[in-house]
Amino acid sequence: MASKVLILGGGFGGFYTARKLEKHAPADTTITLVNNTNYLTYAPLMPGVAAGTLDPRHIVMPLREHFRRTQLRVGWVTSADPAAQQVTVEMVSGHEHTFDYDHLVIALGSVSRTFPVPGLAEHGVGFKTIEEATALRNRIIHSMELAEGLDDPFERRSYLSFVFVGGGYAGLEGIAELLDFADDVLKLYPRCKQTGVKFTLVDIMPRVMPEIQAPLSEWAMNLLRKRGMEFKLETSVKEVHEDHVILSTDEVLPTRTLVWTAGVKASPVAASLGVPLDRGRIITNPALQVDGFTNVWAVGDVAAVPNPAMPGMPCPPTAQHAIRQGNLLGRNIASALKGGEVRPFTFKTLGSFADLGRHKAVANLMGIKVKGFLAWVIARTYHLAWMPGWDRRIRLLTDWTVGALFPRDIAEMTRIGHIPPLDQPILPPAPAKRELPAVTEVPGAPESRSGTTVA
Ligand SMILES: Cc1cc2nc3c(=O)[nH]c(=O)nc-3n(C[C@H](O)[C@H](O)[C@H](O)COP(=O)(O)OP(=O)(O)OC[C@H]3O[C@@H](n4cnc5c(N)ncnc54)[C@H](O)[C@@H]3O)c2cc1C
Secondary structure (H helix, E strand, C coil): CCCEEEEECCCHHHHHHHHHHHHHCCCCCEEEEEECCCEEECHHHHHHHHCCCCCHHHHEEEHHHHCCCCEEEEEEEEEEECCCCEEEEEECCCCEEEEECCEEEECCCEEECCCCCCCHHHHEEECCCHHHHHHHHHHHHHHHHHHHCCCCHHHHHHHCEEEEECCCHHHHHHHHHHHHHHHHHHHHCHHHHHHCCEEEEEECCCCCCCCCCHHHHHHHHHHHHHCCCEEEECCCEEEECCCEEEECCCCEEECCEEEECCCEEECHHHHHCCCCEECCEEEECCCCEECCCCCEEECHHHEECECCCCCCCECCCCHHHHHHHHHHHHHHHHHHHCCCCCCCCCCCCCEEEEECCCCCEEEEECCEEEEEHHHHHHHHHHHHHHCCCHHHHHHHHHHHHHHHHCCCCCCCCCCCCCCCCCCCCCCCCCCCCCCCCECCCCCCCHHHHCCCCCC
16 A cells, blocks of 8 residues: 655755655655755855855755655644644645654754853854854844944944854854954954954863864864964853853953854754654664654654664764664665565764864864864865765855855845835845844744744
8 A cells, every 4th residue: 555754854864764765665655755945954064154155055955856756845844643643734835734644754853952041042143054154144244344333442342252152063163164254354344453353162161072082172272272263161151141241250251243052952843743752852763763653753863863883872963863864764664664674773973073264174083083184175075975966066166166266255135035115125224233043943933934034
């Protein structure tokens, strides 16, 4: 009998599950994928978008272009009833639709993990979505335009100081790229140049990037210190205000941009799907089957898949795991549909790296320490290889080449994508404050669609 497989989420985990199912599932299987956008975001390249070296469109991949048998439905998953084998989705048109399934794949990813810090939700900026990365670039340019118009150098300071919280690879790459961007464009702003820009990374841990060896982490910090970056380690943020933050040491940092990169947590939608959770992540067995079910599966950041490299621990929330889990899951479901065996997830982390800008990176490759230009070449080659589709790879290469040959682009185009009223096509300058999505919002969620201004 023909079976229906329903995949929730079109990121790395969901996309690779669909691709493998297309290849191995019986011909009469219906594959449907629900995602809140019609594209996959290659998140590891988001720091390049924030720094303006990569066009946002070039790090996303339209899902339809890569599907042969999978039907894409754009909508927001709201709840599920595993007993009835049904999932409810708020479709992009606004109406609610119920999908039936024989096998369900949950691949809804993660959102920024926040803490109840006063003022954070109101003033902090996340670094988890392409909208946030694009808005961050616009914020930096907008801050410089604003500061340039101020006579008082002290007033300029809070516009020209940027604070990142969280020194994992995402935070480190983001702050390094933005520091280079700000440094490069400063010469175009004589008054800002007089005041100077300041980038500060705050982390509760004694060092950044715990995924790499301590000497590499030290090397990375020293490199960034030489470029003017300040590190506040073993420190946390106590309060966030519109024009300053207060640290746990009671130090006050003037800033109007606090970027929150202090880790991720599983998509909160997982709690509405009737599946067992461990600290918000869906509990699975090594074959990616959700505890207590034979026809519900989970992969990627939303799933607590047992880590073959560290018994008793779940796999880390990385793309390299989500991709391998998706590939395995496509095969496992196809095998289950044919009455065959399912296999366990055995992939062990290859390592991790962080691109520090200016042709430098650090990498831990299966225990081998690599740093400098070689690590940077490895990082770029890795991303090129994993970006799905040759057209996207060529666009990336073109962006990187143009970025290496020509000066940074500082055109501030915050209004692109917003249709101005017909009788007022030329609007006054954009407001100084809150043009960024709030840090606690779940991107694309129905309740955040109206309130979020995406640049
Ligand atoms: C800045 C940054 C840098 C990173 N760098 C690296 C790196 O160098 N190496 C690495 O291995 N990993 C990196 N990661 C982590 C990596 O991106 C994630 O681990 C990976 O994307 C997880 O894949 P996933 O399929 O679980 O989730 P995702 O890729 O996030 O996909 C989830 C999908 O579900 C959609 N969705 C969510 N909720 C709903 C809903 N309710 N309804 C419909 N659709 C929904 C989302 O829009 C998304 O399309 C980075 C992440 C960030 C943010």
